[in-house]
Amino acid sequence: MSGLMIGAKIRDLRIKNGLTQEELANRSELSKGFISQVESEQTSPSISTLVDILECLGTNLSDFFNEETNEKTVFSGEDYFVKESEEEGHSITWIVPNCQKNDMEPIICELYPGGRSPVDEPHSGEEFGYVLAGTVHVHVGEALYRARKGESFYFTADREHYISNPGKSRAKVLWVVSPPSF
Numbered sequence: 001m002s003g004l005m006i007g008a009k010i011r012d013l014r015i016k017n018g019l020t021q022e023e024l025a026n027r028s029e030l031s032k033g034f035i036s037q038v039e040s041e042q043t044s045p046s047i048s049t050l051v052d053i054l055e056c057l058g059t060n061l062s063d064f065f066n067e068e069t070n071e072k073t074v075f076s077g078e079d080y081f082v083k084e085s086e087e088e089g090h091s092i093t094w095i096v097p098n099c100q101k102n103d104m105e106p107i108i109c110e111l112y113p114g115g116r117s118p119v120d121e122p123h124s125g126e127e128f129g130y131v132l133a134g135t136v137h138v139h140v141g142e143a144l145y146r147a148r149k150g151e152s153f154y155f156t157a158d159r160e161h162y163i164s165n166p167g168k169s170r171a172k173v174l175w176v177v178s179p180p181s182f
Helices: 003-016 021-027 032-039 047-056 061-070
Strands: 081-085 090-094 105-111 126-133 135-140 143-148 152-156 161-164 171-178
Touching (some): 003 032, 003 047, 021 032, 021 047, 105 161, 126 135, 126 143, 135 171, 143 152
Antiparallel strands (some): 081 090, 090 105, 105 171, 126 152, 126 171, 135 143, 135 161
């Protein structure tokens, strides 16, 4: 990892933690000027100073350096996982693997004519869907909504919910759940 990445990553972590340079400096017993120089790549911290800074940012050396190499940004078909249910008449494609650790989970749900997604019990969080093809019925509690190609749906997941395909052709939905629950 180059020095450039270290400073930028410290700055990103500081901002993510809602700290000013001065607050981080006070917590890590360093000067605001030093934190500024580290973030702007004018200086590099010693290992022990980096350990102190990272501790104040809620992480450690191992996670700080591993996260960079493990964090994938773009996913393709070879990353996808598909599960099909002939019984319920759908296939689900996880388009971002291992989303359990993330804040949201996107899938592609393809519904065969007359098919439906699994019924999801009430849970915390929110759900969003964008209809890529066909028409779907969105079932939320006792309510029923229709969403056509090019339309989207959004609801809190505090009631039993699922989608179904009332049509004679396949329907396809980009579905995003927060937090992950598929």
